[in-house]
Amino acid sequence: MIQRPRGTRDFGPEEMEKRRSLESKMRREAALFGFREVTTPIFEHTELFTIKSGPNVVEEIYAFTDKGGRDISLRPELTAPVMRFFVNELTNYPRPLKMFYFGQCFRYERPQSGRFREFYQFGAELIGNPGPESDAEVIALAASIMRSVGLKDYNIRIGHIGVLRGLLASSGVEGAQAAPILQKLDKKEYEEASARMAEAGISADEAERIIEITKTSGPKEVLDKIEGEVRDHLLEIFKILSYYGFDNVQVDLGVVRGLDYYTGMVFEMDAPVLGAEKQICGGGSYSLTELFGGERTFSTGFGIGFDRTLLALEREGYQAPSHVIDAFVIPVTPSMKEDAFRIAAQLRREGVATEVDLMGRSLSKNFKHAASLNARKVIIVGEKELAQGAVAVRDMSSGDQRLVKKEDLRSELQ
């Protein structure tokens, strides 16, 4: 027997129905917001990802050399490919350019709950405008998706990278120097963060003030603690979000991203039922285009962990609708087989989800099978009925059975 590779999954029929139904809800919501779907390759030049995230990511991705000697990687995320696509071919689209994507990504990591080596991401990018209106548009989409799929317990935390970047800069710490400090602040490891700030030459008083700012969280009123452009920007976002009626949106200036390409607003969404790996969505405003050889362009986007979202829904007791078919056609005797297949073929051409006995089973066994398939109606093709140009149609939930002329079958099954 050949085992599945580590961190991968097979999805059976029930699982796929559940996944497809979730996926289509997400797609529908994105379309409602005016985002259009794009698809990029499953593999890219490794360089694309190292430019975005640094050379060390190679350790955590499926990177290999192909037969032509090219350095190739299975994509570990979708923002870089989509922005590469944008820089290569989409720069002349009207702005803002709003795109969404859904597909699998690969990371060479240790699997654990809600974490796989092959996983699915749903995401969106809004390209070409740095304003709070665009940030709000993107957050509103992410939140609306969670609302439309029916997730009950989750929270949205919005921060702004500019606050800390500004404070660190005024203490003389900028760019790459800031990254290790931001990283610790993001993880709320304050002692370690102060140590790193001290190393970078920031006074103890200032370090404490910075840490205090990162602890700012709560309803939008806590923004009174800060001032200036960032505050106005975030307040504008909150104002627009209020029109959607979300009641689980909070400020959290502790949401920090270490990487340099983030330019402003950053946000995260958590589903507490998931435990350690509870983050289901992350996003923010950024500029990557110049790294890929294009003009500097401001964008805002997010990625939703599709698998985690589904896992969270299931832990909340979500039940996918069960599979049903419209009709099951049973020939009473082997001699009725031809008529049964004729009827099944006709119904299928008319768009009726139809099954027909392929096993040559007895009438009684076929009834059991039809019941186990959740057939709404069973069509019994027998000599007595056919003699009148009709078949017997039995409603499986009520048990009612009546004679139906063959030509009336379709309307009978509506």
Added chain:
RNA sequence: GCCGGGUUGGGGUAGCCUGGCAUCCUGUGGGACUGUGGAUCCCUAGACUCGAGUUCAAAUCUCGGACCCGGCCCCA
């Protein structure tokens, strides 16, 4: 990469400590039931994660690998 817990027919399990060739439920195929339902009964097929070691004998004990689960690291 680190720590801990696991892996028995398709799914769910008993057996493991205290070695003696595997239990039950469910599901699959068939029959009882040659023109009518998910019930019942019967039959059939189907498993000890892999390898090495100890032993007369290993699902059971020992070591190693693979995979899964919980957590750490990481999380673009």
